[in-house]
Amino acid sequence: xxxxxxxxxxxxxxxxxxxxxxxxxxxxxxxxxxxxxxxxxxxxxxxxxxxxxxxxxxxxxxxxxxxxxxxxxxxxxxxxxxxxxxxxxxxxxxxxxxxxxxxxxxxxxx
Amino acid sequence: xxxxxxxxxxxxxxxxxxxxxxxxxxxxxxxxxxxxxxxxxxxxxxxxxxxxxxxxxxxxxxxxxxxxxxxxxxxxxxxxxxxxxxxxxxxxxxxxxxxxxxxxxxxxxxxxxxxxxxx
Numbered sequence: 514x515x516x517x518x519x520x521x522x523x524x525x526x527x528x529x530x531x532x533x534x535x536x537x538x539x540x541x542x543x544x545x546x547x548x549x550x551x552x553x554x555x556x557x558x559x560x561x562x563x564x565x566x567x568x569x570x571x572x573x574x575x576x577x578x579x580x581x582x583x584x585x586x587x588x589x590x591x592x593x594x595x596x597x598x599x600x601x602x603x604x605x606x607x608x609x610x611x612x613x614x615x616x617x618x619x620x621x622x623x
Numbered sequence: 624x625x626x627x628x629x630x631x632x633x634x635x636x637x638x639x640x641x642x643x644x645x646x647x648x649x650x651x652x653x654x655x656x657x658x659x660x661x662x663x664x665x666x667x668x669x670x671x672x673x674x675x676x677x678x679x680x681x682x683x684x685x686x687x688x689x690x691x692x693x694x695x696x697x698x699x700x701x702x703x704x705x706x707x708x709x710x711x712x713x714x715x716x717x718x719x720x721x722x723x724x725x726x727x728x729x730x731x732x733x734x735x736x737x738x739x740x741x742x
Contacts, residue, residue, distance in 0.1 A: 545726045548727070548728035548729070549728075550668075550728075550729065552668075557718055557732035557733065557734060557735060558668065558718075558729065558732055559732075560723075560728045560729055560730045562728070563723065563724060563727045563728025563730075564724065564726075564727065564728070567728075569723070569728070569730055599667075601667065601668050603668070603670070603728075603729070604726075605726035610682045611670065611682060611683075611684055611685070612658070612670040612673065612726075613670065614667060614668045614669065614670055615667075616667050617667045617668070
């Protein structure tokens with residue numbers, strides 16, 4: 514199945530703001546929207562947002578998601594050392610009847 | 624407490640079969656779409672399969688279609704993944720995951736069970 518496109522890496526300074534992007538098409542991101550997952554090394558992924566900007570309970574308000582057309586974005590404000598992780602976007606593709614993931618963006622907090 | 628615990632992984636020869644299990648606690652499998660997602664060592668997430676909450680549909684990723692089968696036992700609250708014709712590219716950590724909403728997000732994950740396909 515065709516995957517979603519994410520930049521492989523992003524580096525930002527501590528306390529700054531990072532915006533991660535995820536590009537799909539009208540059958541996935543542009544249709545039902547995207548969800549975002551955070552994965553630290555050696556741990557399973559953790560859901561940060563779904564259907565563009567619904568945050569599960571316990572997820573910091575520093576994380577916010579948006580969608581514009583076929584591109585979803587995750588913005589993290591006030592970067593902390595613990596935000597250093599790999600971030601994945603995912604979406605249901607209504608044309609393929611499959612879920613698709615992005616390749617992941619490695620966020621480095623300097 | 625909501626938990627998912629996978630089991631059944633191991634080392635298997637190419638061409639052989641394996642069955643993975645995912646025991647759910649704290650919620651009912653039949654209330655959620657349930658997924659298998661795998662991650663090869665050092666690689667990204669790869670969606671494998673879903674069974675809809677009401678059992679009305681099952682869908683598979685292209686790389687496993689025709690070889691893998693997802694199913695569940697509602698009486699035991701256990702999710703399964705039957706894997707046939709395994710190849711080296713199937714080597715990965717296999718997670719089961721719960722979907723919140725439809726479509727929603729994968730809000731609960733197990734720790735995973737490792738499958739290594741090697742002769």
